[in-house]
Amino acid sequence: MEITFYQEVDSTNSEAKRLVDGGKAPGFAVVAKRQTAGRGRFDRVWQTPTGNLALTFAIPAPPSRPDLPTLALMTGLALHNVLQPLLGDRAQVKIKWPNDMLVNGHKVSGTLIERVGKVLYIGVGVNLVSRPENVPYETFSLAEVVNITVEELAEAVTAHWSATLAQWLETGFAPLCDDYNAHLYGRGESLRISLDRERAEWAEGTCTGVTPEGHICLADSEGHVTRYNAGDIDIIRTLQSV
Known part of the structure; x- marks a missing residue:
């Protein structure tokens, strides 16, 4: 190129x-x-x-x-x-x-x-x-x-x-x-992901990786997995955005 x-x-x-x-x-x-x-x-x-x-x-x-x-x-x-x-x-x-x-x-x-x-x-x-x-x-x-x-x-x-x-x-x-x-940051760790542009609403869970469609997956305490296609993530142990 x-x-x-x-x-x-x-x-x-x-x-x-x-x-x-x-x-x-x-x-x-x-x-x-x-x-x-x-x-x-x-x-x-x-x-x-x-x-x-x-x-x-x-x-x-x-x-x-x-x-x-x-x-x-x-x-x-x-x-x-x-x-x-x-x-x-x-x-x-x-x-x-x-x-x-x-x-x-x-x-x-x-x-x-x-x-x-x-x-x-x-x-x-x-x-x-x-x-x-x-x-x-x-x-x-x-x-x-x-x-x-x-x-x-x-x-x-x-x-x-x-x-x-x-x-x-x-x-x-x-x-x-x-x-x-x-090579995914936070895989297997507790994460939170913003649900809005203003970063006012968040969801939390354990990161299980991304899907072939590119969605990041968070599992709750009962093992239910939710997929997200947009948002900023933080590792919960620090609650410091990176």
């Missing part, structure tokens, strides 16, 4: 959209070392100071895919399978459903997926040389463990994500589900 590198943009998702609007065919990646207006889910601010990785893939939206939401989980698995070998036995990488990356329980990466017409924009931010402060969760930067450049990481993520995407397009998420669950 072709990668276009920038020193600075407002947002790699926004820049990718401008390129498509200008006639560029989807099937490319945009990378920046700094974002001035990075975004996360629910329009939350995503900080990308100079030296961190901001990366957006622009691809054609696959037609007639009822499993399209599992693209988020596929992206999480692809990122995990780049970061864990990179960090080796020096740190543990886990996937916080659906696709945040945690290193030793601290957030190092987030993903924002947007659809505009027939194009999907998959934005990935990775704390490479610095980590944000004044946020309501613990953070981590890769520089605390490993030395890698933005260009090297962008190329590694793009290559692995593209290969995992090809598999997902052919066979869906089901064949990837066991690998995903093996």
Whole structure:
């Protein structure tokens, strides 16, 4: 996949959209070392100071895919399978459903997926040389463990994500589900999940993993399992969002 590198943009998702609007065919990646207006889910601010990785893939939206939401989980698995070998036995990488990356329980990466017409924009931010402060969760930067450049990481993520995407397009998420669950943060532990955007309503239970459809499952004290397809999760033992 072709990668276009920038020193600075407002947002790699926004820049990718401008390129498509200008006639560029989807099937490319945009990378920046700094974002001035990075975004996360629910329009939350995503900080990308100079030296961190901001990366957006622009691809054609696959037609007639009822499993399209599992693209988020596929992206999480692809990122995990780049970061864990990179960090080796020096740190543990886990996937916080659906696709945040945690290193030793601290957030190092987030993903924002947007659809505009027939194009999907998959934005990935990775704390490479610095980590944000004044946020309501613990953070981590890769520089605390490993030395890698933005260009090297962008190329590694793009290559692995593209290969995992090809598999997902052919066979869906089901064949990837066991690998995903093996690296799922909080599996077998007591979790709570928000039921609304404002994080005012919550459900609790023991996480039993995710389904091939991408739903996270929580079991109550009697063993009844409820599936959820959206929400933010916390581990109950800390009640601290990550």
